[in-house]
Amino acid sequence: MNDIVKRSAADIVRDVSAKRISARDVTEAVLARVDEVDDRLGCYLTRLHDRARQQAQHVDERVAAGERLPLAGVPLAVKDNMCLAGTRTTAASKILENWIAPYTATAVQRMLDAGAIPIGKSNLDEFAMGSSCENSALGVTRNPYDLKRVPGGSSGGSAAAVAAFEAAIGLGSDTGGSIREPGAFCNVVGFKPTYGRVSRYGLIAFASSLDQIGPLTRTVEDAALAYDAMAGHDPMDSTSIDRPVEPAASSLRDDLKGLRIGIVKEFETAKLGPEIDALYKRAYEELAGLGAELVEVALPTADYGLATYYLIAPAECSSNLARFDGVRYGLRVDGADVGQMYEQTRAAGFGAEVKRRILIGTYALSSGYYDAYYVKAQKARTMFAQDFRKAFERCDLIAAPAASSPAFEFDSKSDPYSMYMMDYYTIPMSLAGLPALSVPCGYAGTPALPMGLQLAAPLFEEAKLLGAAHAYERATAHAAKGTVAV
Amino acid sequence: MASDKIDVRYVAKLARIALTQDEVERFGKQLGDLLEHVNVLSELETSAVPATAQVVESTNVERSDEAGPCLDRETVLSMAPQRQGAFFRVPKIIAEP
Amino acid sequence: MTVKTQYEAVIGIECHVELKTRSKMFCACANEFGGEPNTKVCPVCLALPGSLPVANAEAIRHMIRAGLAFGASIPAFSKFDRKNYFYPDMPKDYQISQYDMPLTLGGTVRYWLEDGTLKECKLTRIHLEEDTGKSMHGGGGDGRIAGSSFSLIDFNRAGVPLMECVSEPDLRSAQEAVGYLESLKRTFVQLGVSDVKMEEGSLRCDANVSIRPAGSSELGTKTEIKNMNSFRSVLRAIESEIERQTAIMESGGRIVQETRGWDEGQGETHSMRSKEEAHDYRYFPDPDLVPIEIGAALIEELRKTIPVLPPQRFAKYREYGMDAKQATQLVDNSALADYYDASVAAGANAQASMNFVLGDLSRLANETGIAASESVVTPAALAELVTLVEGKTINSKIAKELLERMWAGEGSPKAIVEKEGLTQTSDTGEIEKLIDDILAANEKAATDYKAGKTNILGFLTGAVMKASRGKANPALVNELLRKKLE
Numbered sequence A: 001m002n003d004i005v006k007r008s009a010a011d012i013v014r015d016v017s018a019k020r021i022s023a024r025d026v027t028e029a030v031l032a033r034v035d036e037v038d039d040r041l042g043c044y045l046t047r048l049h050d051r052a053r054q055q056a057q058h059v060d061e062r063v064a065a066g067e068r069l070p071l072a073g074v075p076l077a078v079k080d081n082m083c084l085a086g087t088r089t090t091a092a093s094k095i096l097e098n099w100i101a102p103y104t105a106t107a108v109q110r111m112l113d114a115g116a117i118p119i120g121k122s123n124l125d126e127f128a129m130g131s132s133c134e135n136s137a138l139g140v141t142r143n144p145y146d147l148k149r150v151p152g153g154s155s156g157g158s159a160a161a162v163a164a165f166e167a168a169i170g171l172g173s174d175t176g177g178s179i180r181e182p183g184a185f186c187n188v189v190g191f192k193p194t195y196g197r198v199s200r201y202g203l204i205a206f207a208s209s210l211d212q213i214g215p216l217t218r219t220v221e222d223a224a225l226a227y228d229a230m231a232g233h234d235p236m237d238s239t240s241i242d243r244p245v246e247p248a249a250s251s252l253r254d255d256l257k258g259l260r261i262g263i264v265k266e267f268e269t270a271k272l273g274p275e276i277d278a279l280y281k282r283a284y285e286e287l288a289g290l291g292a293e294l295v296e297v298a299l300p301t302a303d304y305g306l307a308t309y310y311l312i313a314p315a316e317c318s319s320n321l322a323r324f325d326g327v328r329y330g331l332r333v334d335g336a337d338v339g340q341m342y343e344q345t346r347a348a349g350f351g352a353e354v355k356r357r358i359l360i361g362t363y364a365l366s367s368g369y370y371d372a373y374y375v376k377a378q379k380a381r382t383m384f385a386q387d388f389r390k391a392f393e394r395c396d397l398i399a400a401p402a403a404s405s406p407a408f409e410f411d412s413k414s415d416p417y418s419m420y421m422m423d424y425y426t427i428p429m430s431l432a433g434l435p436a437l438s439v440p441c442g443y444a445g446t447p448a449l450p451m452g453l454q455l456a457a458p459l460f461e462e463a464k465l466l467g468a469a470h471a472y473e474r475a476t477a478h479a480a481k482g483t484v485a486v
Numbered sequence B: 001m002a003s004d005k006i007d008v009r010y011v012a013k014l015a016r017i018a019l020t021q022d023e024v025e026r027f028g029k030q031l032g033d034l035l036e037h038v039n040v041l042s043e044l045e046t047s048a049v050p051a052t053a054q055v056v057e058s059t060n061v062e063r064s065d066e067a068g069p070c071l072d073r074e075t076v077l078s079m080a081p082q083r084q085g086a087f088f089r090v091p092k093i094i095a096e097p
Numbered sequence C: 001m002t003v004k005t006q007y008e009a010v011i012g013i014e015c016h017v018e019l020k021t022r023s024k025m026f027c028a029c030a031n032e033f034g035g036e037p038n039t040k041v042c043p044v045c046l047a048l049p050g051s052l053p054v055a056n057a058e059a060i061r062h063m064i065r066a067g068l069a070f071g072a073s074i075p076a077f078s079k080f081d082r083k084n085y086f087y088p089d090m091p092k093d094y095q096i097s098q099y100d101m102p103l104t105l106g107g108t109v110r111y112w113l114e115d116g117t118l119k120e121c122k123l124t125r126i127h128l129e130e131d132t133g134k135s136m137h138g139g140g141g142d143g144r145i146a147g148s149s150f151s152l153i154d155f156n157r158a159g160v161p162l163m164e165c166v167s168e169p170d171l172r173s174a175q176e177a178v179g180y181l182e183s184l185k186r187t188f189v190q191l192g193v194s195d196v197k198m199e200e201g202s203l204r205c206d207a208n209v210s211i212r213p214a215g216s217s218e219l220g221t222k223t224e225i226k227n228m229n230s231f232r233s234v235l236r237a238i239e240s241e242i243e244r245q246t247a248i249m250e251s252g253g254r255i256v257q258e259t260r261g262w263d264e265g266q267g268e269t270h271s272m273r274s275k276e277e278a279h280d281y282r283y284f285p286d287p288d289l290v291p292i293e294i295g296a297a298l299i300e301e302l303r304k305t306i307p308v309l310p311p312q313r314f315a316k317y318r319e320y321g322m323d324a325k326q327a328t329q330l331v332d333n334s335a336l337a338d339y340y341d342a343s344v345a346a347g348a349n350a351q352a353s354m355n356f357v358l359g360d361l362s363r364l365a366n367e368t369g370i371a372a373s374e375s376v377v378t379p380a381a382l383a384e385l386v387t388l389v390e391g392k393t394i395n396s397k398i399a400k401e402l403l404e405r406m407w408a409g410e411g412s413p414k415a416i417v418e419k420e421g422l423t424q425t426s427d428t429g430e431i432e433k434l435i436d437d438i439l440a441a442n443e444k445a446a447t448d449y450k451a452g453k454t455n456i457l458g459f460l461t462g463a464v465m466k467a468s469r470g471k472a473n474p475a476l477v478n479e480l481l482r483k484k485l486e
């Protein structure tokens, strides 16, 4: 393996900007790495060799012309639920298997404008619905730390690509934990900004009021760089927030002095078993060791998160996915009339998990159940926001597990609800729209597999969140103690 | 909170997804189980709580009324599962909307 | 003896009116009628994966102005909801509409019938939504859905802003329904919120029709009438439906609640009962859009832009003494009506000015192809002319000539009158002298008159007027002549 591929995005930017290496060199090294390992790992659904080389040349020209590009030459994995004009964009679904996007998502465009090189479109759970990537209809992605295990999901392809040095930055989308959980499983940083910070335009919707794009990276600094490039108002997204973005890359810090970090009483880790309990307790101590004051905070609604989420997200998805009807694009399975065509197309085009969520969401919105389910969940959602507001009166950040276990083996979660439980610790932050990330915090199980610590901040406090995560990462260097299997 | 058994066939009809008999049974059971989990929400006292549709509050996001470029027609129609000339073609429509 | 029951109709109208804007409701595609199929489409209005709507500010302003024009209340808070159902010309398979919080509530539409009777119909609400694309049905069925074997879709119209006006069931006859629609149309055109071209489909309406024994306050079973493509077909369709329902009631039958289509060729409505479709629209707030708050300042700003509206004008013109036809004619020529109103505001007698405006001025406009409002004759100049006539400074014959000279650009009527001494003469001595001259030259005439041929008076008056070069006060001439002759 060419060592270039192991460099952080920040290092690549420094070197490319100083013309010590070219974007082309970086790109060729990473493409070679992809060709070497991706048949085994399956991170990418589509590899973009030509596109990557074109962009590398373009970046080299811009650098030669004296431009400062904040992501000059950084190899990028784009989750395949984000549009990139002229490339196949599938959402890992048969219904979009051959769809070529005619436009580019705002977040992707901003990354490209900043000099990033698109290496490929990465795998995901179909329409980002899942926590293991097993729901992809188009390919299997393996965890680079143990090929028998899942990379997590739904942004499993991007997480695995970054972990396996097939990209320095992976774009993911997080609806209930889809960046943070695969981040934890793959020993990388997974960062979900505040809802509305990064434009959703061009992100194939799962649940509109929850979806948020964010980066997966090997360092917190790289996450900050990606965030700085992507965040900010987009007139094409009505829910994108029109408010200045505090640069995160310049707010990184080395200690946690003066910070109060809340430990959620209801997130008692003893129930996760002694080993994981000890791991998280140690992680909290590491935070304290860096100068943070640990305080206990309450999240009385914690146990209602899954119920709330599994009404709101499916309800929105049932409507968002109606457009896949075989009329204008994507798969069509013919029928005697247009109604049959719809039903056959959607039966053949969607996988079981997508169907389940569409059905439950349709039910939750249907006449007679709307108030009992959907409105009730929206009210519960208000309570999550209130609880967090109250908690943040006592602390600056919240620390919690990113997942309740390390990566599990394929096909080991047979019933849907046990899979849904994987998001127990990440869903509350999603419901409240908070910025949250997972950062490697050690290893558990046999074989020893990576675990992630989740940190969350009040709305819009991304800079503080990344700053603290950086201090933790610098001091503990947990990720560096692991080795990928490829 | 409603405790009715979910009528999977009716819901699938609304959602326009053809289900096999096997799926009707499997999904029926799985969705029933999920609804049971979801029913814990009835424990929450929410009568005085407003509903949240958007967690980050914002209002009046509008665009000014200016026309911009459209997609090229060939690009548009090249996506069509079936086209006829400049139109998208679909099988016969049974009913008015 | 049996008394035949008299029935009265109860009619409510729902109509969809396309708003006049430059761009569509939620994207920047041009809002224009016609054009090559599928050329006015973009990722948003084609519902491509990942695209998002952003509301058109002008459409919202149009809605508020329409509401204010009818005295509707404009709630401080409004939002968009999704109406979920599948239809091939509706790209997202949901329509962005407004469910429980429309932009305008209540209000009253004043309208008039052909005989000039003023009426009122209350509005339930007006809400904002988006139009669908257009389907053409082929392979048999003569362009109708029934009997066709496939459909072709053009999405140019998809996403055009549409307001839905829902009336209360206040209308009692087909004539009233048409009067109501005409008043809506006139008002929207006057406001500039829509062109209301029924032939281009920019106004489409459905009618809910029921009948009940006259005097009863209960509502009968209603049917919904569709496919009415002109005001004339609205009139015929409702009349035919009332007849049909009356016949059923008179024969002891029962009205079935159903949708019925108007068949223009056959001149009757027919049941559109098709395969029973489950209609459960699963409305919920669109999570891709944010709510609309409307402050008092915006309402006041928009209120100032509301012109005098057709029903107010019509009522005023009737008070001025115009007959219903004249008043309608003037109301429907809003530039001329503005001109007329301005002349009245400048001090012209309303009745006298009307005679000029509908008479000589309109004739001149026709002859020269220049609208009165575009001519050099200002409303103030017309008022001056009218005042000269009314004050008996000039007589109507001179006034007619003067108007032509004013039209030709000779300037102020007063100036011409003064310069050329055209002032009407009411000097008895002067006129008597002229009369004496004429009688001397026409001795036979005087004799005839005395013999009872009183119609000779007109001839003599004309002769005197001619001798005065048109300046003599004709009434005075007449009076003095009579005296001399008797």
Ligand SMILES: [Zn+2]
Residues within 6 Å of the ligand: C024, C027, C028, C029, C040, C041, C042, C043, C044, C045, C046, C159
């Ligand atoms: Zn468009």
